[in-house]
Amino acid sequence: MNVIVLDDHRMVAQSIAALLSELGGLSVLGVCSGVNDACALIKRQPPDLLVLDVDLGGDDYRDAVHLLHRLAPEAHVLFVTALGAKFQPPAELRAFTIGVVDKTQAWEQLLSSLQLWRAQHGAPAINLTIDQLQRIQALAPREQRLMKALGHGLLNKEIARSLNLKEATVKTYRKHVATSLGVSGSQLVRLATLYRCWCLDQQNRAGTKGNIQLP
Incomplete structure (x- = not known):
């Protein structure tokens, strides 16, 4: 399953793309900040799913959605918007919309919508959940630092040097954290990547939108 992410806030778009790739198992074709770029990607390879914001700084999101459905009538759309419940997809798009996610509660709602969409397509369920992200915050500070370093793709020796x-201590921490979170070694790396993006998104929201509650 392929996905394109369209959001004029680049850091938010990249965080969403990482979530869809690392946790959702989707292939991200591109991360776009404008409708023209998204349309160019859609023309080259129409995705199965288009994840987009409604407010694109003057661009009309419907241009990308309508192009997608001309080229791939079976494709779906997932809206991620700060408008929350105030936004309702236009009537002509509702049949193709799998959800409207409130940006202030993005990850939990996004995962729920993605889980339902995958189930409808017979895809395996998502194994890692938002609960595991929250459980990371209960780890010791040194273990949280390990997770962030691991999320950057660093090897054990590089993590050891940076921390x-x-x-050998890094290896011990990794085993302990994996056991605490109930995940395998490979899942720990995926979860660490998602955790890094989640933390980055929290910082981005705090810096640009004030005091916003996250799940």
Whole structure:
């Protein structure tokens, strides 16, 4: 399953793309900040899913949606918007819309909508959940730092150097964290990548939108 993310806030778009790729198992064809770029991607390879914001700084999101449905009538749309419940998809798009996600509560709602869409297409369920992200925040500070470093794709020896630890200590921390979260080694890396993006998104929201509650 392929997806294109369209949001004029680049950092938010990249966080959403990481979530869809690392957790949702989707292939991200591109992350776009404008409708023209999204339309160019859609023409080259229409995605199965278009995830987009409604407010695109003057661009009309419907241009991208209508192009997608001309080229791929079976494709779906997922809206991620700060308008929350105030936004209702136009009547002609409702049959193709799998959800409207409130940006202030984005990850939990996004995962729920994605889970339902995957189930309808017979795809495997998402194994990692938002609960595991929240459980990371209960880990010791040094273990949280490990998760962020792991989320950057660093190897054990690189993590050890960046955190001023021995490589054997890093290996021990990784095993302990994986056991605490109930995940395998490979799942821990995926979860760490998502956690890094989640933290980045929290910082971005706090800096640009004031005091916003996140799940």
